[in-house]
Every structure is written in structure tokens, then in C-alpha cells.
Amino acid sequence: MELTAPNSVYLDLETTGLNCNGEDEVLEIALVGADGETLFHTLLKPERLKAWPVAESIHGISPDDVVGYPSLDEVLNPVIDLVWGRQLVIYNAPFDLSFLPDAVAEGAAEVRCCMLAFAQAYGEPDPKRGGFKWKKLGFAAEHVGHVWSGRAHSALADAQATRSVWQWLARQGAV
Template sequence: MDFIALDFETANKMRGSACSIGLVQVENGRITNSYYSLIKPKQNWFDPFHTSIHGITKEDVMSSPEFDEVWNELFPLLAGKMVVAHNASFDMSVLRNVLTDYDLGFPSFDYSCSLLAARAAWPNLVSHKLNLLANILQIPLSHHDALEDARAAAQVMLQIFNDTNTVSFDTLHTALSMQAGTIHSNGYTPARGKKARSAKR
């Protein structure tokens, strides 16, 4: 299976404040390429809480490109591809918001959430956070580094393919009662996971 795994880090609570991005390319079930860039947010304000999570400061990005410059490299990597992210609702929200902030059109691609897939594939785990999954699966991870997180998300998804004996996203989503999300020129459709059972009364 082929896909792109993606991760953003943000400077503050505003979803358009992307300050770094990591991508890894998976071809035929193997990671073959990677991309990483720091990003100077349009409104270059860093919340100390966010910096405490990922370690990126305003000074770190002063000479970095803004997102509209980075987008020229990212667009061909994403358009028409299957994209994976862990907690994809966050990363896709960051992408949509930063594209809107720069008046850039949305690309068209489908996406899947490795968090939703992990919950469906391994329901007995206490937590499905990326760092805990990486520990269980013995995936090296420097958490909240965008490239490291993207690589770990890719490896988690590959393990889910292996454990479910599926070889495509269509068969994986069917097996796990999931639905792919989409981003397109007119908006987006969120990825959906298996609904939790209602508690019996």
C-alpha cells in the first residue's frame, strides 16, 4: 500500500499557526522518503505551553519559510494521495486553516486516521496515544517532533495493516468499520471510526 503520513506542530491554540511539518512517503508498504520543515507562522506568536510541548520557539523560525512558500513543495506530495495522520482531525484542521489564512485553494485527497484505526484494531489497549503505541510496538520516537510523529504514524498504520491482514485502505476501512475522510476544493468530509457501543442501562 502507498500513502503519505503527515504531522503538524502549532505555535499556539490557533489552528492556522503551523510551525513545523513532517511527512513520510510509504510505497509498497515501506517508508521511502521524508520531508521536514520549520514554518514561520503568519502571526508569529508562540504560546509558552506549546513551546513546552515541541520545543520550537519564535527565534527558531525567524529565518524559516512561511507556509505559502512551503506549500509549493507540499502540494504535489499530497494532491491525489492517501494521507495518514494520528488524530487526523487535528492535522487536517491545521491544514485547512493555514490554507485559508493564505488564500490557497484546498488540494484534493483522501485521508485516514491512525488513531481511529488503532482504537478499532486494538480495542483492549488502555490508551491509543502515539507515544504509547510507539512504546508498545518498539518504534523509536522523539514525540512532538513533526517528522518523528509522521514516521511513527506511518509505522503504526503499517502494523495495523499487518494485524488485520488487509492490503488496501478500502479493505482496511471495511474491516474496521471506518470511513476515509476527504479534502477537496469545496470543503472536506471528516474521517469516521467505529462508533462506540452505548452503555447498557
């Protein structure tokens, strides 16, 4: 039984790094539908950067892997179309959205941050920031019993894990 809105879509990115100020770029994007189907998935060739060794050591995407793939700009229209009018769920939404044009979020009916919702539901206090401690997607996925169908830190597998965490949150009445 689907516990989340049938018009939900789950998005994940892999990037050249953690810099949200425009220096780093998107290397992979995936969108998964409410029933778990892959709606969109592709590697992306960055327009400026030629190497990203630190990020590559995490997600395994090398410069050679993205040769011949489209740029982010070339896939934006289908991504915006798939998100349009839907609830867009992202694990650490502020981070991923910082790499995408505003039109992606603006086209969604609503954007929800799965990481913040999980932090609140898990309930571990964060005395430094106030509120609740943020947990990595791998921790949240393990906590909810997600069975990985791919390698963590790939956009498609992470989008599927986000869907599992969101479904768990829905069963808890937390979203």
C-alpha cells in the same frame, strides 16, 4: 516487506497550540513516504503569533528557532503535490487537517486517521464517548514496537511513528 499501499504518505504537524479555530498556527510539517523516506520537512514561521510558551514546552520549538523559515503558505504547493493522488495517513487527522487548507486533503486519494484506526484495533472501550478510547501517538508507537529515530513531538519523528503504527495496523488486518 511493505504492508501498506506504496502510494501512502504520512503527515505530521507541530503547532503553536491546540486551538483548531484559526488562532494557532503550524510551526513544523513533515511528510514521510511509504518506505520511510523523508519527502518533505521544514520548520515554519507563523504569520501572526510571536510566542507559544505552552506548546514550546511540549515540542521545544521556540520563536527563535523559526526565524528565517518560510510560512505555511510558502510551502503549500510542494505539500499538495506530494499528497496528490496518494493515501494520506495522519495521527489524529481531524486535528492536523484543521490547520491546513482544504486543498491538502482534497488532493489526496483518501485521508485516513491512524489514531481512530489504532483505537479500534486496540479495543479499549470508551464509556464516555462510546466507541473506543483514543490513545496518544507515543502510546501507540510503544505498543507496536516503534523505534524512535528522533524526538517525539517533532513532526518528522511523529510522521515516522505514524507510519510504524499504520504498518502494524496493516499486519493486524485492521486497515
